[in-house]
Amino acid sequence: MPILANDPTKKTWLKVPKDSDFPIQNIPFGVFLTRDDIITIGTRIGDYAIDLGALHQLGYFKDIPLTDDIFLQDTLNDFISDGQKTWRAVRNRISEIFDVSNDELKNNDSHKEAVLFSMDEVEMQLPVQIGDYTDFYSSKEHATNVGRMFRDPENALLPNWLHIPVGYHGRSSTIVPSGTPVRRPLGQTIPKNSDQPVFGPSRLVDFELEMAFITTDANLMGEPIPVSEAEDYIFGMVLFNDWSARDIQKWEYVPLGPFLAKNFASSISPWIVTMDALEPFRVDSPIQVPEPLPYLRLNGKHSFDINLEVDILTEAGIPTTVTKSNFKYMYWTMAQQLAHHTINGCKVNSGDMMGSGTISGPTPDAYGSMLELSWQGTKPVKLNDGSERKFIQDNDTVVLRGYCAHKDVRIGFGEVSTKLLPALETIK
Amino acid sequence: MPILANDPTKKTWLKVPKDSDFPIQNIPFGVFLTRDDIITIGTRIGDYAIDLGALHQLGYFKDIPLTDDIFLQDTLNDFISDGQKTWRAVRNRISEIFDVSNDELKNNDSHKEAVLFSMDEVEMQLPVQIGDYTDFYSSKEHATNVGRMFRDPENALLPNWLHIPVGYHGRSSTIVPSGTPVRRPLGQTIPKNSDQPVFGPSRLVDFELEMAFITTDANLMGEPIPVSEAEDYIFGMVLFNDWSARDIQKWEYVPLGPFLAKNFASSISPWIVTMDALEPFRVDSPIQVPEPLPYLRLNGKHSFDINLEVDILTEAGIPTTVTKSNFKYMYWTMAQQLAHHTINGCKVNSGDMMGSGTISGPTPDAYGSMLELSWQGTKPVKLNDGSERKFIQDNDTVVLRGYCAHKDVRIGFGEVSTKLLPALETIK
Numbered sequence: 114m115p116i117l118a119n120d121p122t123k124k125t126w127l128k129v130p131k132d133s134d135f136p137i138q139n140i141p142f143g144v145f146l147t148r149d150d151i152i153t154i155g156t157r158i159g160d161y162a163i164d165l166g167a168l169h170q171l172g173y174f175k176d177i178p179l180t181d182d183i184f185l186q187d188t189l190n191d192f193i194s195d196g197q198k199t200w201r202a203v204r205n206r207i208s209e210i211f212d213v214s215n216d217e218l219k220n221n222d223s224h225k226e227a228v229l230f231s232m233d234e235v236e237m238q239l240p241v242q243i244g245d246y247t248d249f250y251s252s253k254e255h256a257t258n259v260g261r262m263f264r265d266p267e268n269a270l271l272p273n274w275l276h277i278p279v280g281y282h283g284r285s286s287t288i289v290p291s292g293t294p295v296r297r298p299l300g301q302t303i304p305k306n307s308d309q310p311v312f313g314p315s316r317l318v319d320f321e322l323e324m325a326f327i328t329t330d331a332n333l334m335g336e337p338i339p340v341s342e343a344e345d346y347i348f349g350m351v352l353f354n355d356w357s358a359r360d361i362q363k364w365e366y367v368p369l370g371p372f373l374a375k376n377f378a379s380s381i382s383p384w385i386v387t388m389d390a391l392e393p394f395r396v397d398s399p400i401q402v403p404e405p406l407p408y409l410r411l412n413g414k415h416s417f418d419i420n421l422e423v424d425i426l427t428e429a430g431i432p433t434t435v436t437k438s439n440f441k442y443m444y445w446t447m448a449q450q451l452a453h454h455t456i457n458g459c460k461v462n463s464g465d466m467m468g469s470g471t472i473s474g475p476t477p478d479a480y481g482s483m484l485e486l487s488w489q490g491t492k493p494v495k496l497n498d499g500s501e502r503k504f505i506q507d508n509d510t511v512v513l514r515g516y517c518a519h520k521d522v523r524i525g526f527g528e529v530s531t532k533l534l535p536a537l538e539t540i541k
Numbered sequence: 542m543p544i545l546a547n548d549p550t551k552k553t554w555l556k557v558p559k560d561s562d563f564p565i566q567n568i569p570f571g572v573f574l575t576r577d578d579i580i581t582i583g584t585r586i587g588d589y590a591i592d593l594g595a596l597h598q599l600g601y602f603k604d605i606p607l608t609d610d611i612f613l614q615d616t617l618n619d620f621i622s623d624g625q626k627t628w629r630a631v632r633n634r635i636s637e638i639f640d641v642s643n644d645e646l647k648n649n650d651s652h653k654e655a656v657l658f659s660m661d662e663v664e665m666q667l668p669v670q671i672g673d674y675t676d677f678y679s680s681k682e683h684a685t686n687v688g689r690m691f692r693d694p695e696n697a698l699l700p701n702w703l704h705i706p707v708g709y710h711g712r713s714s715t716i717v718p719s720g721t722p723v724r725r726p727l728g729q730t731i732p733k734n735s736d737q738p739v740f741g742p743s744r745l746v747d748f749e750l751e752m753a754f755i756t757t758d759a760n761l762m763g764e765p766i767p768v769s770e771a772e773d774y775i776f777g778m779v780l781f782n783d784w785s786a787r788d789i790q791k792w793e794y795v796p797l798g799p800f801l802a803k804n805f806a807s808s809i810s811p812w813i814v815t816m817d818a819l820e821p822f823r824v825d826s827p828i829q830v831p832e833p834l835p836y837l838r839l840n841g842k843h844s845f846d847i848n849l850e851v852d853i854l855t856e857a858g859i860p861t862t863v864t865k866s867n868f869k870y871m872y873w874t875m876a877q878q879l880a881h882h883t884i885n886g887c888k889v890n891s892g893d894m895m896g897s898g899t900i901s902g903p904t905p906d907a908y909g910s911m912l913e914l915s916w917q918g919t920k921p922v923k924l925n926d927g928s929e930r931k932f933i934q935d936n937d938t939v940v941l942r943g944y945c946a947h948k949d950v951r952i953g954f955g956e957v958s959t960k961l962l963p964a965l966e967t968i969k
Binding site for chain 1: 672673675678699700701704705707708709710711712713714715717723724726727728729731736738740762763764765767786789792793794795796797798799800801804805806834835836881882884885886887888889890893962965968
């Protein structure tokens with residue numbers, strides 16, 4: 114089935130602001146609460162949230178085999194389970210319904226009343242129930258920076274890094290959508306030159322600029338997904354802020370990896386942009402030397418040119434863009450990550466989420482965390498209000514944005530915006 | 542509400558074999574498929590599986606506030622969400638229904654027909670949908686053994702170990718109930734004296750003798766659970782075999798922890814034994830020196846005297862008990878683990894599972910893994926058929942068992958029995 118929805122010449126009868134992340138060529142999927150307090154699955158064009166549950170009840174998807182309640186759900190998991198052919202058919206059909214030349218909905222005011230909401234009047238929810246969440250560590254620049262700071266500057270990359278898309282398991286229960294504030298965590302840290310840990314709020318709370326992909330049911334337990342098929346099982350992508358408490362991490366992470374330093378919160382953008390929408394923005398990923406083992410080899414363009422940036426907003430609301438990076442810098446591709454994840458037979462389900470790891474670019478203004486931007490606090494980052502940051506302060510808001518752009522089309526992710534609240538003062 | 546079901550003098554009108562793990566004082570909870578292919582929540586007395594969905598429909602729980610379909614579900618998550626008071630009321634009521642002096646069900650043949658199954662005719666399922674799974678590393682003997690083998694024998698324990706109940710995130714999607722075979726994983730390993738990894742089946746597949754506890758909804762995101770309240774949020778425990786591929790682990794685990802070495806499979810026993818049933822078997826846990834930070838301090842008996850053993854069955858079915866250990870050896874208690882897990886505000890949900898880590902005792906015959914029993918393969922373990930094992934061979938079956946025993950009562954967990962299948966010969 115061709116991806117008709119990607120036609121760059123297509124226009125819609127809905128008003129779309131110039132430079133919107135959500136032209137009719139995007140058609141992402143999300144879950145929202147309507148003004149009537151009803152949860153539904155929807156899409157977005159311009160600044161309109163579109164209720165797919167209502168559209169389906171009104172018969173607009175009658176030619177696609179879908180269960181009656183597929184969009185009347187509080188997560189996208191079942192729709193994602195329906196597989197690529199269904200996602201594509203639904204996205205193409207939405208594109209048709211809102212095409213400027215199509216009058217069927219455009220001229221039906223009562224239907225429009227039921228289907229169209231202003232983004233202001235809906236409340237975005239977590240789009241999927243995330244069964245398992247894995248975070249990779251696939252930016253060579255980031256892994257090198259961390260290795261230079263914490264290990265041996267001469268041998269910054271660990272021996273396994275060029276052979277394995279290194280990853281580890283994270284916690285699903287604290288993944289929250291954009292807009293949900295996050296509290297500075299309490300925990301154990303180890304003072305310099307001491308062997309006695311102390312208890313209190315983390316002093317080194319950081320963002321990590323990441324993206325994450327959402328999978329469909331991909332395999333039976335015990336069966337690997339070949340790298341050549343892996344992309345078929347990826348539904349789409351979101352922006353991902355993997356909050357990190359660097360001082361807690363330092364004390365806890367040897368030998369079993371980060372735990373409380375990460376699992377207090379992770380934040381995602383609420384609209385899942387489909388891999389179909391990103392198709393025009395494929396690019397080569399970095400050349401891999403040494404060549405990976407055969408189960409990880411894949412020719413062709415398997416990375417994506419996605420511009421990324423992070424703003425810090427002070428409590429007074431003054432924004433500063435602290436970094437600009439790009440998803441295409443990732444050394445390991447999503448296809449390789451998914452093939453590696455399942456080579457041992459690990460089962461992947463609909464709604465599972467896999468993070469890229471911090472996406473740092475080659476230059477210091479493209480680093481993906483305060484740890485790197487301030488180089489462990491030695492080079493404070495100047496903000497537009499005159500203040501400085503080594504890490505994130507209480508009541509700062511961190512905003513990640515991402516978009517792809519060609520001459521004719523811009524496909525964006527919107528944003529994931531999260532305010533850091535002060536730590537609890539006492540515990541029960 | 543008193544835990545009436547624990548009365549050691551109580552007898553049932555059902556036939557219970559001598560030394561059964563499931564006397565009327567146990568009353569565990571599980572999920573099974575009946576002979577009519579219906580999924581239901583149930584309990585077990587002796588060798589009878591008891592359909593709680595049917596009992597509830599017949600009115601036997603009419604004095605307890607329960608939703609109509611609470612037991613007609615394929616997981617225990619909603620029942621566990623109902624909280625400790627409800628679990629206790631239901632368990633006490635089951636104890637009353639099957640008490641030797643109670644005729645209401647005993648003398649009603651049609652009801653008995655609907656409610657009672659032989660264990661032979663039901664198929665046990667995974668008892669909960671596990672949202673997040675965490676594995677701790679809380680046996681001092683195990684951590685010391687691993688440190689002696691892989692790091693510095695003189696400083697076997699890492700500096701954080703005596704201060705933190707070290708834990709890490711695992712994968713929920715591959716947790717399977719007893720009886721589900723597990724396939725030897727493929728993956729990357731690093732040959733001795735080489736810096737080039739090779740691909741193939743893991744050669745060092747191991748069991749880990751663990752137990753795990755299942756939680757209820759315990760807190761809001763951002764709010765720690767105080768150590769003094771933590772036990773109220775633990776529903777019960779199961780036996781847990783945390784399958785491990787030691788050679789894959791060695792190559793992948795620095796710096797972010799074990800990943801593919803663990804997530805190919807983990808196996809649990811199907812009956813969740815409640816903390817109420819384990820109450821009579823409380824014991825002191827080991828004295829902790831240095832004293833932990835205040836948020837981890839808790840006086841009193843917070844460990845449990847649970848005898849554990851592991852058998853290896855060869856393909857011909859010849860069993861050998863390779864280790865005998867006890868849950869009481871754990872250095873960190875479950876209350877401390879849960880308090881630590883949430884001190885940063887990490888949210889815990891109903892059906893989450895937390896593993897103890899490998900439970901090794903103080904003597905070499907009480908070690909909880911082949912890695913330790915064969916001391917990295919240097920001391921092969923002799924089996925009763927004359928063969929030897931350094932690690933687990935294809936078509937071996939590993940069986941974990943556990944039980945508590947006082948003079949009058951034995952409360953057991955049954956077993957988790959898992960056959961290791963050969964690796965896939967080719968991948969697609």
